[in-house]
Amino acid sequence: MEIVKLVAEIKSKISKFKSEGKTIGFVPTMGALHQGHLSLADASVKNNDITVVSIFVNPTQFNNPEDLSSYPRTIENDLEKLSVYKPDLIFIPDVSEIYPEQDTRIFEFGLLDKVMEGKNRPGHFNGVAQVVSKLFDIVSPNNAYFGQKDFQQIAVIKQMTKDLKLSVNIVSCPIIREKDGLAMSSRNVLLTEEQRKNACKISETLFKARNLAPELSVSQLKEWVVDEINKNIYLSVEYFEIVNDTTLEVIKDWNESNNKIGCITVQVGKTRLIDNVTFKY
Template structure:
């Protein structure tokens, strides 16, 4: 496992590996790694000759400066966790390596980035597309691995890859959960002990909601989920939407689509947690 900080250096190393016919798997992260991230790394290691993991807290995807400042940074712990997964290269660039000059590109993803997280965090997915496209250019992977907890992000990255005609296979991987059901997230470490105990109510409610599809209309189910979670004094639902899992268009009737996903964001103190469940 080798750590690289410079764009020129990692490009050189990858160029040599590709010349040897090696396939490259890539796991982009913002650090504060947990078992969810490590499962992506494990999958890449199993399916590619070489696995590259990046750790970079991307400033352009934060529309809240305080969120950027408080985002957990745990490089030493991250490297220790990665050593068990045995990726080949760890790319840890400084901001000026990724953005030697401001990135002024504006992406148009249509509905994909105008609903849910896109609506609540204007510019967030544009920043995601900026950094991921730059990282793809630097790493030149055949396969890139993303967790489905960030379902909307995966949809945006798939669209970006298509729009830019990038030859990268986007591999979505299942949500990894804590024993009590809470979706693993780098932000979970920001929760107080009491907040953490109560946060599992989010997934618990989503799992119950799947069993109510036959009894409730879409609007009734959405209302039930919001009310059920908001009963908990530690939790406040920012939004809960049921959407088509490809177009992300809002579903108003169960018969509108065969592939439906419920996406939720809940405020737990000052921390925003996202989760989703398929219907």
């Protein structure tokens, strides 16, 4: 497991591996690693000759300076966790390496970045597209691994990859949850003890909603989920939408699509937590 900080250096190493016919797996992260991230590294190590994990807190995807400054940074702990899975290269660049000059590119994703997270965090997905496209150019992976908790982000990255005609296979991996059901997130460490105890209400409600779907209309179910979570004094729903899992168009009737996903963001104190659940009904 080798740490690399310079773009020129990692490009040189990747070029050598590719000349030897080796496949490159890539796991882009912002650090503060948990078992969800580690499951991505594990999948990449098992399915590629070489695995690269990046740790880079990308400033262009934060539209709230306070959110950027409070984002947990735990490099030493991250490296210790990664050592168990033995990825080949850990790329930890400074901001000046990724953005030697300001990135002014504007991406167009149609509806994909206008709803849910895109609506509530203007510019967020453009920042994601900026950094991921730069990292793809640097690492030149065959396969890139992302967690399904960030469902909308995966949809945006797939579209960006298609639009830029990049030959990168985007691999979506299942949500990893705590024992009480809470989706693992780097932001979970920001929760107080009481907030953490109550945050599991999010996934608990989503799982119940999945079972209630045959009994309620889409609008009734959405209302029930929001009311159920907002009953808890520690939680406040920012949005809950049931959408087509490809187009992200809002579903108004269960018969509109066979592929439906319910996406939620909940404010827990000052921390935003996201989750999602697939509706088979």
